[in-house]
Amino acid sequence: MFQMIFLQASEPGMMNMLMLVAFIAVFYFFMIRPQMAKQKKEKQFRSEIxxxxxxxxxxxxxxxxxxxxxxxxxxxxxxxxxxxxxxxxxxxxxxxxxxxxxx
Incomplete structure (x- = not known):
């Protein structure tokens, strides 16, 4: 029974979807989020000159x-x-x- 559940979870379509979601999450947390924080900090600095x-x-x-x-x-x-x-x-x-x- 456990073998059957494991085999169902490792379907190619499901695995591809999981990889895509993981890639987007990593991209967001390592690229987009820090850039947004940097822009916010620069905008605050320029307003306080x-x-x-x-x-x-x-x-x-x-x-x-x-x-x-x-x-x-x-x-x-x-x-x-x-x-x-x-x-x-x-x-x-x-x-x-x-x-x-x-x-």
Missing amino acids: KKGINVVTTSGIHGRIVEVNDTNNTVVIETGAGKIRFERAAISMELTKKYSESK
Whole structure:
């Protein structure tokens, strides 16, 4: 009887369906879910940008934020070469914490 139940459970169609469900679950938990969490964290960071923090842009420019304009979602970053206006979405990460930890 147990042999008959085992043989029924190992049908090719059922096994393929199980593999497909397992593949989708692994894909979701290792690819999609972490990416969604990362996007949420970046969106929160960009909404909390304030004057005086050191940042890096997506193009690799390092500087300090000297002005935040909420009406058109731009920030002015002071670099060694002068002041540059960027879109808020172009800010990649904050460096203020990294600088203070290394000192």
